[in-house]
Each structure stands twice: as C-alpha cells, then as structure tokens.
Amino acid sequence: MNYRKQVITLIIVSSLVRMIVAAATELSNDEVYYWTYAQYLQWNYFDHPPMIGLLIRLFTGNLLFEQEFFIRLGSIACAAINTWQMYRLVRQLKDAYTGWIAACLFTASVYAGILAGVMILPDAPQMVFWLWSLILLVQIFKSTGSERNRNRRLLLLGAAAGLCIMSKVHGVFIWGGAMLYILLFARTLLRNPFLYLALLITGIMIAPIIWWNLNNEFITLNYHGDRVGFFGKIQWDTFFRQIIGEILYNNPVNMVFIVAGLIAIRSTKLLNEYGWQRILLMVSLPLMVVVWLMSLFKDTLPHWTGPAYTTLIPLAAAYITRRLPAGSTAGYIPRAIKAALALPALLLVLLIAGIHWLPVSMGSKDDQHLGAGDLLLDMSGWKQFGQDFNRLYQQDIAAGTMKRDAFMMADYWFPAAHLDYYVARPAGINFIAAGSFSSIHHYAWLNIYRPAPEPGQDAYYVAVSNYFDPLPSSIIASFRQAEGPVVINQRRQGKVVRHFFIYRLKHYQGGIPRNGVLE
Structure with a gap:
C-alpha cells in the first residue's frame, strides 16, 4: 500500500472541504481583526507577532483579493503542509502506516483541522514551524547519523523555532523542550558550538519583537501579563472549563488515544527509539502544565495547548497501530479513525447549517442584548x-x-x-x-x-x-x-x-x- 498517495488524497479532499467552508462563512471576530494586521505591516502587533499579517498579505496577493476565501487561504495551505509534516514525522518515528493514521488524527483534530486549518489565526503558521521543529529534533537526536548532518539540523532548528515564535510566542516551548531533553538525556550536546549558534539564530530572528516592544513600552508583554497569572485565589471552574475545552478542541476520540498512548509508554516502546518518546513529552507537557496552572487563577483558552496535544498525536497513532491484528494494516482504516474524522465533518455541517438556516437565536432573548452568547x-x-x-x-x-x-x-x-x-x-x-x-x-x-x-x-x-x-x-x-x-x-x-x-x-x-x- 502506497501510504504517501493516501496522505496526498487526504490532503486534497480535506483542503477542498476547507475551501468550501472558507467561502461559505463570514469571518469571525478574531479573523477579521487579523485582517487589520495586513493593512500596514509591523514587526509586532499589540496582541501577536507579525507572521499572521504576512500570511494574509501573501495569500490575498498583497490585499488585491480581500474576500473571505483568500484571507483564509493561507490557513488552508498551512493545514495541507502540516498534514504532510505529521505524516513525515511519524513515518520517521515508526513507519508509513502509522504516519497515515497520524495524518488522519491530525485532520480529525478540531484545533489542527479547523481552528488552525480553516480560520485565519496565528496558530496556522505556528503549526507549520512547530511541526518542522519536531521533525528536526527527531533527526538531531537520532541514535545514528553523522555529526555534520546534526550540526546542519541544529542551525535549521534555530530558524524553525525563530519562525515559530514569530508566529506565536508559544514557540518558546520548542527550545524549552529541547533544552530540557538535552539537560536530562543528551548533555554532551552542551559542548557543541552549533547548539549556541542555533540559539543565536533564534534570538536574531525574534529580535524585531523585542525591538518593537522596547519602542512601545512593552505593551504586548504587559497585556498578556494581565491575562495570565500563577497567583491568587484558586478558581476550579476556570480549570475545568479549560480541560473540557481541550477535550472538545482536540477531538474526544483523539484524546482517548492520546491518553492511552501516554499510559502505554510507561511500560512499552511505542516508537522506534525511547529518546523520541521523551522528546515528544519534553516539548508537549511543559506547555500543558503551564496553561493548566494559569487556568487555576484566570480564564484561559483551550486552543493555547493545541500545539502540545498535536505533539502527542504520534503516540496516539502508534498506540492504535500496535493494537491492530497482524496483517490488517494494508489500506485498513480503523473504525475509531473513521469516527474521529466524522466529528469535525459533522461540526462543519452544523456550523454552516446553523449560520444560514437556524430559525432561532441561541443567545439572549432580551431585546437590547438580543443574541448575546450566540x-x-x-x-x-x-x-x-x-x-x-x-x-x-x-x-x-x-x-x-x-x-x-x-x-x-x-x-x-x-x-x-x-x-x-x-x-x-x-x-x-x-x-x-x-x-x-x-x-x-x-x-x-x-x-x-x-x-x-x-x-x-x-x-x-x-x-x-x-x-x-x-x-x-x-x-x-x-x-x-x-x-x-x-x-x-x-x-x-x-x-x-x-x-x-x-x-x-x-x-x-x-x-x-x-x-x-x-x-
């Protein structure tokens, strides 16, 4: 079975569906706000780094085509690239069939497939460079391979992580996870000068964000600092809203297998090398824990942990393929995968139907606040x-x-x-x-x-x-x-x-x- 062709078919079909949704719905609050970024490009914006503005400029032909479809086209292109990168990543971690399953799980994720796949949000370009960084980390810490290739990939990692941060500040967890892995399991790399060159590359690439904030009284950092925090009265309601939101955003079916995969690696090697399992954990878990801690004190948003759960999709895919009966892999799509893919498809159908044909307001019926919450x-x-x-x-x-x-x-x-x-x-x-x-x-x-x-x-x-x-x-x-x-x-x-x-x-x-x- 040629799983490469299977993944390409998945990308084409899912991209066509996303294009239909992009053309059939108006822009949401966040999306239309990011359109304003593209009007006059800056090195940083009040809320986010500059990559989303550049992406909109690119796919609207320098604002020549400003219809919703073209504003969202960059996100659709990113989702196509990300699906392929997920397949490529897991093919290295395990095998081609597991890579195909991982590509399906990625497409089934509401976060990866819709929020960062149809809607034009900073998460769309962020995930391109996040997954590229993961691929490079796997290659860097491969047990075999030449020193020259490792050094070259370290430099590429510096660029990929820098571009990830220039998309959304969550990208700092790429280097956080990498350094945590190095300190715990690969300390010899601390003697490699290319590691510090890679860090320097990232620093140079994100310098415009720092420069912009220096010239604007660090307003971005102050704004986000007010939104998050680790002190104060514990609010369990915000914590549980975050957890429930994460389950829904990342697809409940996916979440079952992600949790199962995390449990399984305690006693089983799901991927080809133990080190690769550790890398995925080092990159994903710190982001999840930080957001969970913040949610104990302030309102947080479920998609903040989206990159972390996407990082764990390879473990979910490996868990699924490990449990399949011998000889059943050739072209076989497990029922759980079909169920996972059906959920976002149903959600998109309900979204379009609700927008155009729902005959009642789902929000407040008070005349002055009619529709609040819809x-x-x-x-x-x-x-x-x-x-x-x-x-x-x-x-x-x-x-x-x-x-x-x-x-x-x-x-x-x-x-x-x-x-x-x-x-x-x-x-x-x-x-x-x-x-x-x-x-x-x-x-x-x-x-x-x-x-x-x-x-x-x-x-x-x-x-x-x-x-x-x-x-x-x-x-x-x-x-x-x-x-x-x-x-x-x-x-x-x-x-x-x-x-x-x-x-x-x-x-x-x-x-x-x-x-x-x-x-």
Missing part, C-alpha cells in the same frame, strides 16, 4: 448589514441628514473590525476606533494611517445587541449633537436574531482618543 452571529449577518447600512448612508447624504465626509467609529476591537471590513470599507467610509489600548488593541496603531477626524465632521457609531454597550458619554461629549439610534435587524429564516443600533453624531468638536490611552 456564537453563530460572529460569522453571519455582517455582509447583509453592510448593504443595509450603505443604503441608509446614501439616503442620509441625499437628504442632507449627514455630511458626505462622515466617518464611522467604535470603541472596542470587536465589533470594530467587523464594521471596518464589512461596512465601512465597502461604503468607502473612513473608520477609526477610539478608546484605551486594552479596548481598541491594534487600532491604536492602525488609526495613525487613517485620516484624523476634522472639526465639523459627522460620524456614525454602531452598537450591536449581542455585545451591547450604550453610546459612551465620552464620545457624545465630542460632538455637538447625537441622534438615534436607527435600528436594523438581522434575520435568520425570518426570525430577528440581532439588532444593529446606528447613532448619528453631528459636528465633531475634538477630543476622541484615537491613538489609545492607558486606563
């Missing part, structure tokens, strides 16, 4: 609202209700990015976000490149019911008059599921903090 609203209704708003805007201009140079504004990064992409951009209206750094995030830098509001200009402020906040008094004070709101409803199968509140603000008098202020 995650489907993050990926639907924006394009239609953009068209509805443009009609209102043209009517206002024709009637003289608003001035032609009116701009649009919001005071929080979401729904600011949705309004920017789906409403202001198609209508040709200038958009700014006003508020503190923690409220408007990257808009504090993006606003600099956009025309500053001039005294006497009119503006539109838009609030949405599922994230409703009243029109801030600080914004009202910056205008001579505030009118509204005009309410535009979003309907799904004829049922109203969200309100858009449009306020007309007349005659700007100055005072909007568009470049960010400290709270």
